[in-house]
Amino acid sequence: MPELPEVETIARGLKPLLEGRQVRRTWLRHATLYRTGSQRLPHLVGRRFAWVGRKGKNVLFRFKPAGLMILNLGMTGSPVVVKADEDHGIHHAKHLHARIGLSGGYELRYYDPRRFGHFYIADDVDFRSDLNIGPDPFEADVAYLQANLSGRSAPIKALLLDQRVLSGIGNIYADETLFWSEIDPRTPGDKVAGKSARVLQHARDVLTRAIDHGGSTLRDYRQQDGKPGMFQIHHAVYGREGEACIECGTELEKITLGGRGTHFCPNCQR
DNA sequence: AGCTTCGCCTGCTTGC
DNA sequence: TGCAAGCAGGCGAAGC
Numbered sequence: 389m390p391e392l393p394e395v396e397t398i399a400r401g402l403k404p405l406l407e408g409r410q411v412r413r414t415w416l417r418h419a420t421l422y423r424t425g426s427q428r429l430p431h432l433v434g435r436r437f438a439w440v441g442r443k444g445k446n447v448l449f450r451f452k453p454a455g456l457m458i459l460n461l462g463m464t465g466s467p468v469v470v471k472a473d474e475d476h477g478i479h480h481a482k483h484l485h486a487r488i489g490l491s492g493g494y495e496l497r498y499y500d501p502r503r504f505g506h507f508y509i510a511d512d513v514d515f516r517s518d519l520n521i522g523p524d525p526f527e528a529d530v531a532y533l534q535a536n537l538s539g540r541s542a543p544i545k546a547l548l549l550d551q552r553v554l555s556g557i558g559n560i561y562a563d564e565t566l567f568w569s570e571i572d573p574r575t576p577g578d579k580v581a582g583k584s585a586r587v588l589q590h591a592r593d594v595l596t597r598a599i600d601h602g603g604s605t606l607r608d609y610r611q612q613d614g615k616p617g618m619f620q621i622h623h624a625v626y627g628r629e630g631e632a633c634i635e636c637g638t639e640l641e642k643i644t645l646g647g648r649g650t651h652f653c654p655n656c657q658r
Numbered sequence: 659a660g661c662t663t664c665g666c667c668t669g670c671t672t673g674c
Numbered sequence: 675t676g677c678a679a680g681c682a683g684g685c686g687a688a689g690c
Binding site: 503 | 663667
Binding site: 389390391423424445460461462463502504505506520549551558559606607647648649 | 681682683684685686
């Protein structure tokens with residue numbers, strides 16, 4: 389599941405392959421790939437990729453002379469740049485959903501087996517009001533987080549997953565952040581507000597270390613060069629239910645919280 | 659408005 | 675062995 393570290397890795401890989409190239413033609417399998425309110429892909433023909441980066445869990449493309457494209461990868465979305473008419477060694481053709489033909493004989497392809505991903509194309513966008521994207525843990529400060537946790541009764545895990553509060557954190561890194569912060573994922577947000585500095589510090593630390601390892605690969609996610617990320621071997625709690633806590637040896641538990649699998653140490657996290 | 663649940667979608671895993 | 679059910683989850687919509 390591409391979260392901030394995986395999307396950051398993908399964006400860094402795409403950047404040198406796209407910037408400066410012009411959009412020549414586009415192809416799309418299903419219009420359902422567009423998020424509500426989006427322009428269509430042909431809107432981009434003739435424009436050049438000016439900047440490729442990340443906003444929260446989204447890949448962000450800016451164009452010259454104008455325009456932007458926001459790509460949310462859902463669970464299994466994978467954008468890759470290849471020579472046009474060349475098979476892709478990893479991704480299956482039946483999961484190809486969009487092609488953007490580029491100058492220089494290349495194309496940007498979008499593969500997505502589970503089809504949870506979405507394109508949003510516009511000339512301008514307000515991330516917060518149009519797309520519900522708040523600051524990521526590197527952009528937010530302690531005062532911001534504290535203000536957004538105060539008075540909230542929802543469990544801290546659910547609030548960390550809420551992209552309006554903090555963007556970029558998904559199920560894996562929410563669990564990892566709360567483990568290192570020694571906070572029970574079921575704790576109401578209001579009770580955690582006073583620990584915002586600790587939460588923010590560990591979120592940044594976990595995300596930074598994950599980026600350094602090219603992200604976490606559980607199944608589908610790959611870096612631009614086809615290599616898997618390697619941070620999954622450093623997960624302290626995610627996917628380790630029934631195993632021993634690396635800090636205290638207590639058996640790790642898995643519960644369902646807000647409809648999501650949630651992993652934690654019942655001894656360290658209180 | 660805040661919080662929770664549901665549905666989308668496919669492929670792998672589990673169980674009979 | 676084979677097939678159906680279960681499970682995974684980002685995110686928007688719907689329900690309370």
